[in-house]
Amino acid sequence: xxxxxxxxxxxxxxxxxxxxxxxxxxxxxxxxxxxxxxxxxxxxxxxxxxxxxxxxxxxxxxxxxxxxxxxxxxxxxxxxxxxxxxxxxxxxxxxxxxxxxxxxxxxxxxxxx
Amino acid sequence: xxxxxxxxxxxxxxxxxxxxxxxxxxxxxxxxxxxxxxxxxxxxxxxxxxxxxxxxxxxxxxxxxxxxxxxxxxxxxxxxxxxxxxxxxxxxxxxxxxxxxxxxxxx
Numbered sequence: 177x178x179x180x181x182x183x184x185x186x187x188x189x190x191x192x193x194x195x196x197x198x199x200x201x202x203x204x205x206x207x208x209x210x211x212x213x214x215x216x217x218x219x220x221x222x223x224x225x226x227x228x229x230x231x232x233x234x235x236x237x238x239x240x241x242x243x244x245x246x247x248x249x250x251x252x253x254x255x256x257x258x259x260x261x262x263x264x265x266x267x268x269x270x271x272x273x274x275x276x277x278x279x280x281x282x283x284x285x286x287x288x289x
Numbered sequence: 290x291x292x293x294x295x296x297x298x299x300x301x302x303x304x305x306x307x308x309x310x311x312x313x314x315x316x317x318x319x320x321x322x323x324x325x326x327x328x329x330x331x332x333x334x335x336x337x338x339x340x341x342x343x344x345x346x347x348x349x350x351x352x353x354x355x356x357x358x359x360x361x362x363x364x365x366x367x368x369x370x371x372x373x374x375x376x377x378x379x380x381x382x383x384x385x386x387x388x389x390x391x392x393x394x395x396x
Contacts, residue, residue: 275320
C-alpha cells in the first residue's frame with residue numbers, strides 16, 4: 177500500500193518560531209509537492225520538487241522554504257512563523273514521466289499563536 | 290488562465306437520492322483529470338483518473354465521466370458514509386485543484 181507520511185498531525189507554534197514540516201514517501205516517486213489548504217481557497221501550491229536537491233516555487237512561496245536532500249523526503253520550512261500561516265498543510269508525491277495521480281499525506285494542522 | 294471550477298459548493302442529499310457533482314476545467318495540455326475524496330481533517334484520498342474525453346470509471350456508488358470541458362462525479366443511491374468533500378484536479382505540467390464540493394448525505 178502506497179504511503180505518504182507527514183511527521184505531525186497537529187502543531188501549535190508561536191509567532192516568530194522556525195517550523196519544520198517533514199514528509200516521507202515510500203513509492204520512489206520523483207515529484208513531491210507542498211500545498212496549504214484554507215476554507216474557500218482550496219489547495220494552493222507552495223513549493224514542489226522534481227528531483228533530489230531541486231526545488232521550484234509554486235503559487236505562494238513567500239515565507240516558506242523547502243529542502244530535498246533525499247528522494248523520499250521533502251521538508252517544508254517556515255522561517256519565521258506568522259499567524260497568517262495557520263493552515264492545513266498537505267504533502268503529495270507522484271511519479272515522474274507518466275501523468276499519474278498524486279498521493280497525499282494525512283495533513284498537518286498548524287496553528288500559529 | 291488555467292483553472293478548475295467545481296459546483297455546487299455544497300450539496301445535501303437524502304440517503305438514496307442520486308445526483309452529480311460538476312468539475313469544469315480550462316487547462317492547456319490536459320494530461321489527466323483526477324477525483325479525490327477528503328474527510329474532515331484528513332488528506333485527500335485518490336478515487337479516479339480519467340485521461341480522455343468519453344472515458345468513464347466506476348467504483349461502488351461512484352462513477353466519473355469526462356468530456357473536453359468538464360467532468361462529472363455521479364453518485365448513485367448515496368449513503369451517509371459518502372458524506373465528504375470531493376475534489377477534482379486537472380493536470381498539465383502541474384496540478385490545478387478545484388475548491389471542492391461538500392457533500393452531506395442525510396439518513
